[in-house]
């Protein structure tokens with residue numbers, strides 16, 4: 001997948017489509033005057049001043065308007081080069097996308113306001129796992145004093161069950177060897193979210209309707225679909241109102257991709273909203289980013305939800 005521009009004014013222009021994927025971006029001296037003119041028209045329509053009008057020449061004036069647009073959309077301004085970020089935002093703007101003028105409402109700007117909530121959930125997951133770890137290290141597992149919510153969550157999301165009892169083939173026993181990898185990953189997710197450089201306000205490379213994406217090693221890119229307001233002009237994007245718990249779930253999911261290089265494989269990357277989540281073996285669940293996001297939400301909320309109301313993103317949990 002790549003970024004696909006959908007504004008009627010732009011959709012048919014192949015140079016703009018390539019520039020929207022930085023392949024290559026457009027800059028001063030751009031030879032494709034038809035594409036430059038379409039860019040200039042969009043900049044003018046969005047309110048970015050260009051005294052000479054849309055003349056098809058990418059000079060300093062157009063570069064300045066691009067810089068102004070980058071600042072307006074919250075991107076780090078470059079030298080007025082029009083690539084994925086500014087073209088993506090202008091494409092949405094031409095389709096009526098208009099984030100509220102004040103406050104953080106989308107992308108990495110909104111993500112920064114969600115970090116404390118995600119960190120609270122991660123902190124509760126770490127605390128619960130640390131309690132289990134302490135119990136294992138000081139005389140073994142004790143069914144009587146083990147926390148029931150923690151036991152349920154470990155079984156639901158990581159397929160870990162108390163040692164010595166019955167277990168399914170997909171399950172593994174709670175032990176230092178199965179708890180420590182979870183603790184290590186949660187601590188790494190915690191560190192990732194404490195690093196502002198790992199949370200980038202951007203346009204996702206996978207498309208304008210992608211809320212967030214992250215390669216191993218980061219950073220996490222948060223795009224327009226990571227949003228707290230509704231945008232659905234022609235039903236070609238899924239930009240929708242998303243509540244803080246769902247935003248936090250996405251954030252924890254993506255941060256797991258940053259720190260676990262096995263988190264993206266087909267066997268591990270199973271959504272909590274699919275039936276396959278129930279039967280994913282422990283060996284894969286411990287790398288599943290959705291398992292981390294939902295376990296942390298479960299430990300924060302300390303209550304079981306019906307299946308239609310899972311802990312992450314989804315229709316059962318709009319807010």
Ligand SMILES: [Zn+2]
Nearest residue numbers: 253257269289
């Ligand atoms: Zn993912």
